[in-house]
Amino acid sequence: MKIRYILSSLAIIAATSSVSASDFVSTEPAERLFNFGVRLGVNASNRTFSKDYFNTYNVNSWGTGIDAGIVLNLNMREFFSIQPGFFFESRTGNYSYVQDYINQNNENDNFSQIGHVRTYNFVVPVMLSFRFNIADNLKWLVEAGPYAQFKLHSSDSDKIEVISQSSPSMPVAIETAKSNFTDFGAKIGTGIMVNDHYSFSIHYLAGMSNVWKAPFEGGKNKAWTFTLGYDF
Numbered sequence: 001m002k003i004r005y006i007l008s009s010l011a012i013i014a015a016t017s018s019v020s021a022s023d024f025v026s027t028e029p030a031e032r033l034f035n036f037g038v039r040l041g042v043n044a045s046n047r048t049f050s051k052d053y054f055n056t057y058n059v060n061s062w063g064t065g066i067d068a069g070i071v072l073n074l075n076m077r078e079f080f081s082i083q084p085g086f087f088f089e090s091r092t093g094n095y096s097y098v099q100d101y102i103n104q105n106n107e108n109d110n111f112s113q114i115g116h117v118r119t120y121n122f123v124v125p126v127m128l129s130f131r132f133n134i135a136d137n138l139k140w141l142v143e144a145g146p147y148a149q150f151k152l153h154s155s156d157s158d159k160i161e162v163i164s165q166s167s168p169s170m171p172v173a174i175e176t177a178k179s180n181f182t183d184f185g186a187k188i189g190t191g192i193m194v195n196d197h198y199s200f201s202i203h204y205l206a207g208m209s210n211v212w213k214a215p216f217e218g219g220k221n222k223a224w225t226f227t228l229g230y231d232f
Contacts, residue, residue: 024133030075037071039201041227045091047117047211049177050218053162054097056110063092063117067225073129083127083143091223092118101163101172111163111174117156123149123205125187141191141201149183149207149221162216177216184209185221199229 046062069087076082096114103109125147132140160177189203207221 026078026133028078030078030081033075035073035075035232037073037199037229037231039067039069039071039085039087039227039229041067041201041225043067043089043091043223043225045093045221045223047091047093047221048219049095049097049160049212050216052218053216054099056100057096057098057112059096061094063094065090065092065118067123067227069123071127071229073231079131081129081131083125083129083145085123085125085127087123087125089121089123090118091121092116095160097160099163104171111161113161115156115159117154119154119156120152121149122152123147127187131193137195139193139196141189141193141199143190143201143203144186144188147185147187147205149185151179151181151183154179164215175215178213179211180209180213182209183207183211183221189225193231197231199231201225201227201229203227 043065044062045065046060048060049058051058067087067089069085069089071083071085074082074084094114094116096112098110098112100108100110125145127143127145130142132142134140156179161174162177164173164175185205185207187203187205189201191199191201193199203225205221205223205225210217211219211221
């Protein structure tokens with residue numbers, strides 16, 4: 001009798017757990033194959049320069065900007081969608097660089113510069129978006145995927161300079177660093193969605209390609225974004 005009671009209890013617990021799991025991850029077909037959404041928010045970004053050139057003092061501060069865009073949800077299941085997007089963004093930041101060198105009088109010298117950068121970009125992410133039910137009309141969002149960034153304008157064009165000197169006895173040449181037009185990386189984030197329409201998300205964008213062109217290759221872009229969204 002006790003064994004039958006225990007087995008019955010275990011069956012009830014297993015059934016309850018199964019229902020809870022299915023509620024948390026709904027594998028049902030989506031009601032709509034696709035829908036659109038809009039996103040608006042702010043970002044905090046940073047862009048680095050290789051320490052091979054500014055190894056004495058190389059500081060790149062985080063700055064703020066805006067993000068605005070649209071997304072398309074290709075709904076594979078209730079809990080999962082593929083989400084390509086198209087965003088316009090601005091990024092800002094300050095930099096301070098010092099480079100030591102030997103001048104023509106065979107004396108130690110340094111070349112310093114400070115400035116402010118503002119860039120405008122198009123960003124195209126393709127996210128895998130997972131939506132888990134944590135309460136009635138409340139979902140937990142988990143998203144990850146690659147992105148491509150295309151620079152529209154940069155206020156630092158022809159401003160950041162680097163000293164080039166083949167040997168201490170040779171004259172000093174000053175070359176202008178040029179940033180790349182494109183950047184590729186990974187975007188990951190999390191957030192919440194209310195009533196299948198309203199959302200708040202936090203994402204991190206990690207640039208994986210070089211910011212700067214040859215001969216000053218190196219540096220990375222990185223940013224945090226904080227966005228409010230509405231899905232139609």
